[in-house]
Amino acid sequence: MESIKIIIRKIKDGSIKEMWDEFKWMMSYAKNYKKEIIFYIFLGMFSTVMTLISSIASKELIDVVTGHKISKAPLMAVIMISMSLFSLFFGSIMSRITIKINIRIQNDIQADIFDKIIGVNWLDLSKYPSGDILNRFGSDVSTVANSAIGWVPDIIVSIFNFIATLCVVMYYDPTMMVLTLINAPIMLISSKLMMSKMRKYNMKVKEMNSEVMDFQTETFSNMDSIKSFDLTDLFSRRLRDFQDKYKEVNLEYNLFSIKTNIILSLIGMVIQNLFFVWAVYRLWTGNITYGEMTLFMTQSGRMSSAFSSLVSIIPSTVNSTISAKRLMELISLPREDRAEDDCEGLKDSVSHGFSVKLKDVDFSYVKEKQVIKSSSFEANRNEIVALVGPSGQGKTTLIRMFLGLLSPNSGEAVLCDKNGEEVTLNASTRKYFSYVPQGNTIFSGTIAQNLRMVKEDATDEEIIEALEIACAYEFVKELPDGINTKVGARGRGFSEGQAQRISIARAILRDAPILLLDEATSALDIFTEKKVLNNIIKQKPNKTCIVTTHRPSVLNLCQRVYKVEKTKLSQLSETEFEEFASNF
Template sequence: MESIKIIISKIKDGSIKEMWEEFKWMMVYAKRYKKEILFYIFLGMFSTVMTLVSSVASKELIDVVTGHNVSKAPMMAIIMISMALFSLFFSSIMSRITIKINIRIQNDIQADIFDKIIGVNWLDLSKYPSGDILNRFGSDVSTVAQSAIGWVPDIVVSLFNFIATLAVVMYYDPTMMVLTMLNAPVMLIASKIMMSRMRKYNMKVKEMNSEMMHFQTETFSNVDSIKSFDLTDLFSRRLRNFQERYKEVNLEYNYFSIKSNIILSLIGMVIQNMLFVWGVYRLWTGHITYGEMTLFMTQSSRMSSAFNSLVSIIPSTVNSTISAARLMELISLPKEERAQDDYENLKESVQDGFSVELKDVDFAYVEDKQVIKSSSLQANRNEIVALVGPSGEGKTTLIRMLLGLLVPNSGDAVLKNKNGDEVNLNASTRKYFSYIPQGNTIFSGTIADNLRMVKEDATDDEIINSLEIACAYDFIKQLPDGINTQVGARGLGFSEGQAQRISIARAVLRDAPILLLDEATSALDTETEKRVLDNIIKQKPNKTCIVTTHRPSVLSMCQRVYRVKQMGVRQLDESEFGALG
């Protein structure tokens, strides 16, 4: 009843259409697994028949024993034991098959949603905390997967279970059937009481879980900084604040559940006692046998359970739309702009190198708050170009624009071959770039694993050559396992300078025409920094190298230097950047 009220309210406020779209989105996945859904339906119906046959056999056995007709007892006992053994064997086999299907389906749906999330526009996705994305990808995907596959079988099997059990009871005693049906209003009351608050608490818990996961992810990713600033007590208090809020939500819901369960249990007890009294009366008057009375008691409970399953499908479906909505919100974000033809058209020019150019570009992350305004820069093959300027002025924004992660609000960002052919920078042209971002970007695994991420078929010699160019092989060859040395998460076991050189080697191994280093040499000494950049230009010809830096030491190697300051990009003349160097 409460579900109907919610749906009516949604019709009035116009949101029922959204709920229907969410439901249809889930059912798209259900259509992919028609065979599995039919299998679940068969399994559920077969299990119902088995249980009913076992209950009738139990009833017959009781009647045989109480009627002293022991001649039929062995047969009934054999039937019951056979059914029990078959049920045990059948359920074990089906459990194995079911878990395989469930895992495959959940993995398929998770992989599909992962691909869709990872393909959305970077700027739009970056507005969501990482913990929130992880929670949606984990908990909400699981909910959608279960609902997409289980919704139809649940309805069919629960309805079949209810009707079949009702038919068995009616066969033996129509009056008992009517009394058993009194359980239905109890389930309706349960749905009415629970439904409205269930959705509210479900959303609260999901939002709280997202906040908690974001806090945990952020904390453990920055545990070194937390320890360095001696902030462990602060973060411990923050965790306990989260836990306190989570506790309050759950205790409030628990208190509500306790009160509801007491009332519903009392009503259920009254109905069960009515059934028991009626059964005793019918037994005393000789209208039913002991076996039939036992059958009535067990089937009454089964009908309650079956009706409960039917009623609960509505709130569970409504709640699953919450998860669907949260996922749809992510995958409906704008997709990255891709122009595969641009990538293909420039393939033949890779060996000759490329120039990149920003022409009078404007960009703002938030409307009316510009980061870059009317700015231009150019970097040609066989050049090192530097971007200098204070932190937070837009150097990293320019790098993201070159990578096609950001699109200028106005102006042009282009990639140009030696013949002057131009294409707009986008997600497809990103394949022509090797990027070394700020911070530690080393993953757990071996050193070779980290490098092969960008070139899976790279030989050991190619890896060693890239490490030599990045001035990293001198310390790696001294390790017991060399390039096969295990690396901890975030480069654990290596200094910041060593981790940076491994990252540079990975970018060199990618062997893309354009190399972007975003403060990527900040942990290197001046001599090593110059040697690395010199190696890249000399040993990898036709490279275009763009460096963002706060350090003037490398500027003497640059053909051009741009100062990024106060939303503008200005090219310095030789005397200006010579003075900086």
Template sequence: MEFIKKVIRKIKDGMLQEMYEETKWMYTYAKKYKFQIVFYIFLGVLTTVMGLASSVGSKYLIDAVTGQDSGNIALIALFIVAMGLFSIGINAITTMISARINIKVNNEIQAEVFDKILVADWISMKEFHSGDLLNRLNGDVNTVASSILSWIPSLITRSAQFFGILAIILYYDPTMAVIALGSAPVMLIVSKTLMKKMRDYNKRMRQVSSDVMSFNEESFQNIQSIKAFDLVGLFSKRLRDVQQNYKDVFLDYNKFSVYTSSFMSVVGMFVAYACFGWGVYRLWTGHITFGTMTLFVQLSGQLSSSFKSIVSLVPSAISATTSAGRIMEFFKIKDESELEDDKAKLIQNNTQGKGLSVVLDDVEFSYNENKTVFQHADIVANPGEIVALVGPSGEGKTTMIRLLLGLINTKSGNASIRDINGVSCKISSATRRFFAYVPQGNTIFSGTIAENMRMVKQDATDAEIVEALKAACAYDFVNRLPDGINSKVGERGSGFSEGQAQRLSIARALIRKSPILLLDEATSALDVFTERQVLRNIMNMGYARTCIVTTHRPSVLTMCDKVYKIDSGVVCDIDEKEVNMLIRDF
């Protein structure tokens, strides 16, 4: 009992506790396919039994051929062939079952991780590089999915093989069994040290792999800037630095693997030689037949190999649990807040094109304790109004947009939307349904123009798409394309100018017909005439809309009903005189 308690204490301590938690998480997926996994294990054990039966059959076949046994040679040979054919057939079935379960588990985990990333707290997710996210979503998920099916069935199947071989050898020669197990104590003694080192190496390998993917992904995203600033040589050198780091960690891990593998191979070699020598001695003294000697040679090697296979499951278990731990980090992140969802649904039913107001009352926000982005912020934007947010770069205009979208939450004060009946709802991810958003930069996806438009309204007709394109002053250049709205768009709007991509983004936002439209420097790539025309079209589309824009351009301000300035943590509305001063000083 004291020994058992000691083992339990060790399991609960440090690394083993982490592996236990990670294994338990993996089990939640494995149990969904328990019947298929049990059948898979049954077939694996059956294959093992057939292999052992074939080995025993070869013993009697040799004895029959050498005249030391009166067995039927043809019947024994037929039995061996039948066992071999059955094994081939069962292996084919298990391979298909394995592939089916593996892809199901892989897709399920990948989908859940993807969904979790989408709903996770925005600020928390900013800690992960997009390349690292891709590596975890693909590499780590694939490792876990493969291990869910392979690890436990392999453990059971190889254990069955090990104990089956051991039982046969014990039956014919107990001393041979003891010799064949000679490597077991050595492997058990060094296993604890090896496990810790393997886990450390696995973590390092996962991290450097993420670093390489992150570098490549970010480089390809910014390849235009790399070329424009003549940074090809710099980034080429940086890639080699990243590769060198990966190479150092990989070779270090490889050296560790070679040393441990060589050590185990030497131990196994001495055990095999000892078994062979003992078998030769028993044959020489007449205690065993040639068939038994052949059986011993086969099984002693298989016994050592099966035990080594069981031990080799440790690295795969460490690799799987390490990957599981990296995936579990996502599920520890809290979801973004969804406040007063019932009120949001009530407002959605009552709005029906009547418009919504945005109200910020004494709002404060800071990303950290060292710097407050803004405080005591009071903003009101009503249906039919264009409200501008102005101020120096980096002072909080985009942060205000994130706050309105529910990506971040106020530290204090109240940020809400309000319908014409006075029903108010706190801003969170639940109110995002009322907003259409056009961010800075190029946000067009690969596909067709129509597919991009229908992202925000899947049942949009071609006529609705054309209407939105016209309102965004984008229809003229789209109509000149060979395939019109069905023309292909490259990644990040490749094939279109910044101004064209910006107008397509505005059209996509308009087609949603949301009561609140957020434009974050969304007309910066347009000429003044087009910019003013787009804003007029937006406000004259036949339904109440609240439009909030962030801008540095004075041409927009003359069209705005209200202008709020964000500067040095202070948000205040400015009058016409101050607006004119901003325009004059621009």
């Protein structure tokens, strides 16, 4: 009755349908690997048959030892030795083949889900902590991959194993078969009772793992700040707090598992003892031989194991559907707008440059707080246009809008070519921008590899030219390996100014019509800063350069300056500009 109540409750709250949808999504990956699934089914069935043959041979051998059927001794010995050798070599070969298939399948599914996640709208994806995304992409993808390919073979092989073993037992003693079948409904009912709680505990454990991973990711990526503010003790305490929560959740789950295992084990022990008592009685009455008794005990264990495998598919399916749900949550987020057809007409205008325009734009991350309101902006080719204003007023938001990461709630954000044709800024127009963000954006690898990320076929000469324009080659050429010098993650081994110049060189090498510099020269001295900006304008004609800055030295090079303050974007007049610069 309790089991029926659980099922009815799940139907009412929709969780059964939810699990079914998650399961169907997970199984959709299995369609691409039909041959591998058939191979696993064959492998499992073949292994079952070999085990049964070995068990029967063992039974015959015991009968030989106890004085029955002496004539079969040589044959049984040959079968036992052959089966042992065959199992040794067959198992090794199959292990190698299986691991190759598993790795390929997991990589394929992981790559597919990665492509889907990375194509999600930036604003929606940014709501998830990076540690949580990493945990889903690692642990949950692995769970889904294993279940998608292993679920069908597992259930078919377990059923085959159960039926084949049942047939062997029935051949020797039908009563023993009845005792075996008693185990089935008891195990099934027990597993149904466990399913609801197991899903809840699995979800809690996965969520806790995500929190811990997010804390670790954030900590190690901000180690310099933690040390600079002498926060090592604080973060050590935070780690221990997370560890306590992690321990509490896992111990709670472990206690639940122990309780259920004890119950299932006690049930199994009762059934196993019934087998033993019956087998002893049959042996005592002379109805079976010692070999047959051993066979019964072995096969009763195998049948319990086979049925347990069938039953265990339920909790493993619950676990995998939770992983599927967490992944579906990410990949079902809105996709980036890629209006490729709208951008076709822009290709011929790349060499002539573009204008970037905002027309009466409104934007807010949340409805209650307006970031940009009724604002307009324009930057044309051969211009350096500045965005200035207090921190947190919306300069970086505007940069994201230029890059198509954000779309205005109202108004227009467009790219305009030489003929006045306009295209709405989106993910596809991003290829016409080179971007140098705030902070250190250098990746591990060589300097050349960092630059070739934006132009894979770039020659060494092109890389050196970009470094020269960014005033970076003067220190790069002094390095032992020049442009092939290795760089640590986040530019480790270089000063902030050097890392910044390498980032600028990378943007220059991309050679896009529009260059966005978000506080990108803040770590440079005034002389180097002016030289870099002048080099870009002189050596890379028809560029549109948009900079966010707090430095008056940059403003003096700009054709126009826009101020962002109190949700409003406004162009400064010459008088306002002079007053603004003098107040820096």
